[in-house]
Amino acid sequence: xxxxxxxxxxxxxxxxxxxxxxxxxxxxxxxxxxxxxxxxxxxxxxxxxxxxxxxxxxxxxxxxxxxxxxxxxxxxxxxxxxxxxxxxxxxxxxxxxxxxxxxxxxxxxxxxxxxxxxxxxxxxxxxxxxxxxxxxxxxxxxxxxxxxxxxxxxxxxxxxxxxxxxxxxxxxxxxxxxxxxxxxxxxxxxxxxxxxxxxxxxxxxxx
Numbered sequence: 001x002x003x004x005x006x007x008x009x010x011x012x013x014x015x016x017x018x019x020x021x022x023x024x025x026x027x028x029x030x031x032x033x034x035x036x037x038x039x040x041x042x043x044x045x046x047x048x049x050x051x052x053x054x055x056x057x058x059x060x061x062x063x064x065x066x067x068x069x070x071x072x073x074x075x076x077x078x079x080x081x082x083x084x085x086x087x088x089x090x091x092x093x094x095x096x097x098x099x100x101x102x103x104x105x106x107x108x109x110x111x112x113x114x115x116x117x118x119x120x121x122x123x124x125x126x127x128x129x130x131x132x133x134x135x136x137x138x139x140x141x142x143x144x145x146x147x148x149x150x151x152x153x154x155x156x157x158x159x160x161x162x163x164x165x166x167x168x169x170x171x172x173x174x175x176x177x178x179x180x181x182x183x184x185x186x187x188x189x190x191x192x193x194x195x196x197x198x199x200x201x202x203x204x205x206x207x
Contacts, residue, residue: 001025002118006125011145017196019118028112028119032182036101036109040184045097045180054079054087062151079137082103107206109183114202117192124148124193129156134165143173149190155181187190 001018008014011121019025054060060079067074081089117123124146131138133202143152151172156163159177167173174185178201194202 004118004123004125005172006127007146008127008147009129009142010115011147012100019199019200020207022112023111023206024123026108026111026115029108030107030112031111032105033187036106036183037187039099039101042097042099047095047097048105048143049092050087050094051091053089053091056091057085061084093124101161106183110181110186111156111206113183113186114192117186122149122192124188125199126193126195128197129154129160129163129195131160131166133164135170136166139163139166139170139173143170148193149169151189152191152193153181153185153189155192155194155198155202157195160180166178178205 001021003016003018005013006015046081046097054077058137059078064075064078065072076137077082077083077086079086081087126146127140131142152174154163154167154173154175155178156175157178167175172189176185176199
């Protein structure tokens with residue numbers, strides 16, 4: 001089992017924690033990670049884009065000019081796609097981009113990115129995380145103490161309002177619960193900050 005240092009909120013080491021190899025030490029499956037990230041981004045799309053086809057553009061009832069004798073190419077309508085202001089060929093229409101990925105693939109991808117954080121030394125385990133207030137400077141001080149990167153994901157076992165509010169206004173820093181973390185967010189943030197309790201919950205949920 002991989003061992004990671006446990007830090008307190010001042011950044012001092014308080015001991016070590018052994019991580020479950022079944023979650024934090026598997027063979028990284030890049031195909032699963034790619035599939036899940038692609039699925040996540042597709043599911044975030046609003047699907048509201050729309051353009052008019054030639055049948056929906058106003059006008060076009062009259063032939064622009066006679067068929068022969070003008071020396072120009074024959075035209076039947078001013079709303080044809082080859083005209084400025086005409087319809088769009090294969091115009092996009094509102095649609096739902098959502099699709100599903102097997103649960104086993106999602107679980108494999110999550111374990112893969114958690115393993116990658118351990119391999120790349122981007123995981124920071126805290127003994128506990130409890131702030132006295134929800135002031136932003138409190139969180140900035142904490143992140144500086146543990147030497148977190150500018151983009152950091154803070155994972156908690158249970159919601160703490162002070163932690164959520166103190167991190168809300170810091171660019172690149174996000175908070176989430178063990179039950180709501182996802183592959184894209186973990187990959188998109190350099191530092192993966194997790195409490196000891198959250199590690200136990202991750203191992204309990206995903207083992």
